Amino acid sequence: MTQHVFDQALALAPDDLAAGRFTGQTSAAYWNMVGPFGGTTAALVLQSVLLHPALLGAPIALTVNYAAAIEAGPFEIHAVPVRTNRSTQHWTIQITQMDAGGNPQINTTATVVTALRRSTWGATDAPMPKVPPPSDVAPYGRSPSGVAWFSQYDMRPVSGAIPGTWDGTGDHSETVVWLRDAQPRPLDFASLASMSDMFYPRVWLRRTTRVPAGTVSITTYFHADAAQLAQVGTGHLLGRAVGQQFRNGFFDQSAQLWSESGDLLATSNQIVYFKE
Amino acid sequence: MTQHVFDQALALAPDDLAAGRFTGQTSAAYWNMVGPFGGTTAALVLQSVLLHPALLGAPIALTVNYAAAIEAGPFEIHAVPVRTNRSTQHWTIQITQMDAGGNPQINTTATVVTALRRSTWGATDAPMPKVPPPSDVAPYGRSPSGVAWFSQYDMRPVSGAIPGTWDGTGDHSETVVWLRDAQPRPLDFASLASMSDMFYPRVWLRRTTRVPAGTVSITTYFHADAAQLAQVGTGHLLGRAVGQQFRNGFFDQSAQLWSESGDLLATSNQIVYFKE
Numbered sequence: 027m028t029q030h031v032f033d034q035a036l037a038l039a040p041d042d043l044a045a046g047r048f049t050g051q052t053s054a055a056y057w058n059m060v061g062p063f064g065g066t067t068a069a070l071v072l073q074s075v076l077l078h079p080a081l082l083g084a085p086i087a088l089t090v091n092y093a094a095a096i097e098a099g100p101f102e103i104h105a106v107p108v109r110t111n112r113s114t115q116h117w118t119i120q121i122t123q124m125d126a127g128g129n130p131q132i133n134t135t136a137t138v139v140t141a142l143r144r145s146t147w148g149a150t151d152a153p154m155p156k157v158p159p160p161s162d163v164a165p166y167g168r169s170p171s172g173v174a175w176f177s178q179y180d181m182r183p184v185s186g187a188i189p190g191t192w193d194g195t196g197d198h199s200e201t202v203v204w205l206r207d208a209q210p211r212p213l214d215f216a217s218l219a220s221m222s223d224m225f226y227p228r229v230w231l232r233r234t235t236r237v238p239a240g241t242v243s244i245t246t247y248f249h250a251d252a253a254q255l256a257q258v259g260t261g262h263l264l265g266r267a268v269g270q271q272f273r274n275g276f277f278d279q280s281a282q283l284w285s286e287s288g289d290l291l292a293t294s295n296q297i298v299y300f301k302e
Numbered sequence: 303m304t305q306h307v308f309d310q311a312l313a314l315a316p317d318d319l320a321a322g323r324f325t326g327q328t329s330a331a332y333w334n335m336v337g338p339f340g341g342t343t344a345a346l347v348l349q350s351v352l353l354h355p356a357l358l359g360a361p362i363a364l365t366v367n368y369a370a371a372i373e374a375g376p377f378e379i380h381a382v383p384v385r386t387n388r389s390t391q392h393w394t395i396q397i398t399q400m401d402a403g404g405n406p407q408i409n410t411t412a413t414v415v416t417a418l419r420r421s422t423w424g425a426t427d428a429p430m431p432k433v434p435p436p437s438d439v440a441p442y443g444r445s446p447s448g449v450a451w452f453s454q455y456d457m458r459p460v461s462g463a464i465p466g467t468w469d470g471t472g473d474h475s476e477t478v479v480w481l482r483d484a485q486p487r488p489l490d491f492a493s494l495a496s497m498s499d500m501f502y503p504r505v506w507l508r509r510t511t512r513v514p515a516g517t518v519s520i521t522t523y524f525h526a527d528a529a530q531l532a533q534v535g536t537g538h539l540l541g542r543a544v545g546q547q548f549r550n551g552f553f554d555q556s557a558q559l560w561s562e563s564g565d566l567l568a569t570s571n572q573i574v575y576f577k578e
Contacts, residue, residue, distance in 0.1 A: 086518065086573060089519070091363075091413050093384065093385035093392035108396075108408050108411060109407075109408050111370060118411055131385075132384050132392075135384060135392055135413055136413075137413060137519075139367060139518055139519055139573070141551070141552070143551050143552070144551055146578055147548070148547075148548050148550065149548045150546070151474065151547070152546035152547060198427065200427075232427070233423065242362065242390065242415055242417075243413075243415055243521075245521040247571070249547040249554070250549075268427060270426070270558065270566060271424075271427070271428065272424050272425045272426070272427075273424040273525050273526070274420060274421055274527065275417070276362055276417070280556070280569075290546060293554050295569070295571050297415070297523045299417075300422070301422075302423065
């Protein structure tokens with residue numbers, strides 16, 4: 027069986043496994059405008075932690091800062107468990123590439139928290155919106171954004187689709203969309219991390235105007251364990267994203283991702299640069 | 303004039319200013335149950351960046367991971383500008399304390415993004431709730447949480463106050479509260495960072511049950527510049543916080559902070575550990 031394109035993008039070779047040093051290659055299949063899709067970068071950061079032999083528990087929180095463009099080609103990831111407690115573990119992660127002079131340059135900084143979870147009381151205060159099932163919602167007909175990574179996902183916008191015309195009439199910033207890997211792949215933490223970044227820039231919707239925009243920093247909280255993700259399997263997730271504040275070159279977007287059965291699996295926030 | 307208690311808590315002495323190495327002291331005035339109030343820790347992280355001679359621009363994003371308890375006494379902060387671009391700058395920060403053997407132990411990891419902002423189009427999609435003005439809302443009569451830091455703030459709960467009785471009848475997790483420093487102090491980035499963490503654990507409200515809980519990681523996005531913060535001066539902010547998902551020992555809480563005139567100054571999210 028051919029390896030899934032996402033697993034190809036996630037492939038990391040250990041340079042020094044005990045030290046958390048890995049080498050990877052950017053993926054053409056997940057290319058964005060001027061660099062890799064940020065979701066795959068977030069997934070790679072998480073993957074370096076998940077592969078580390080000192081790992082305690084499962085992901086709780088992931089923050090990825092996109093410090094500089096990642097060039098097509100090889101990169102190095104270094105994951106360090108800086109503090110291990112009885113039930114939580116704190117990680118710092120950096121991605122570097124060599125510059126023309128052969129010096130490593132940091133292009134991504136990140137922190138991850140992992141934890142051993144135990145069964146407790148639980149509740150949700152963010153119920154899944156009532157929407158038609160994915161089978162009743164039409165997928166995007168083609169990659170409306172014109173970038174490679176978009177085609178790797180099956181996205182079915184319930185509301186707030188990428189505007190068909192850029193006529194400046196926008197009056198809200200909320201998208202609700204069914205989503206999953208275009209080529210079926212069982213959900214795991216890495217793909218959930220990636221999917222948390224798959225909402226197009228809210229400023230495009232809010233203004234119905236396409237301006238240059240790029241994520242500066244994303245933080246994702248994981249509310250599910252591996253068994254819950256495995257239950258989702260290759261099913262759709264329902265994603266919702268909305269902007270809260272747009273001002274002077276930056277805006278935030280806040281997102282939730284539910285399983286089709288209505289479990290809130292992850293919540294995510296990002297701050298995004300925009301021009302003009 | 304005596305220095306404000308918050309400025310006392312924020313005081314950092316440069317050990318090596320060019321290298322971003324500072325020493326501080328925990329503040330008894332902002333003590334929480336078993337360590338400093340996390341808001342002051344977040345403010346100290348930000349302060350180390352703001353004091354750094356290489357600083358570019360103003361804060362955009364702040365993530366603080368509470369990796370281990372901070373003991374009463376001295377600590378060291380190390381702020382490193384790992385990547386400086388034309389208009390953005392990426393920082394990593396760590397707080398350490400010496401253990402009994404004289405070895406530095408990391409208790410806090412953090413990342414900060416700063417940026418030069420320019421004037422652009424803007425909008426808000428998270429309008430301030432319509433509530434009575436702060437003069438019409440009664441402050442908490444005493445520190446209902448029994449901890450020192452709480453008394454440093456003037457908090458006037460509009461809804462979702464700390465429960466007076468722990469009777470297990472809770473059915474929502476939303477608090478709306480007017481807040482400012484108890485001893486007047488003009489708003490700045492450090493105090494806004496601190497105030498982003500001043501919402502008591504959502505699980506207490508949701509369950510009307512007081513269980514052990516502590517922030518594991520907080521991320522705050524700054525939507526205002528220094529001039530806007532200065533305009534707020536010593537006025538109240540309106541804060542709103544709500545939980546989205548509670549499950550297996552962790553929950554998130556999502557917060558907004560508006561100026562009294564309705565400008566959304568900051569949005570913040572955190573993931574919190576809870577027991578049982």
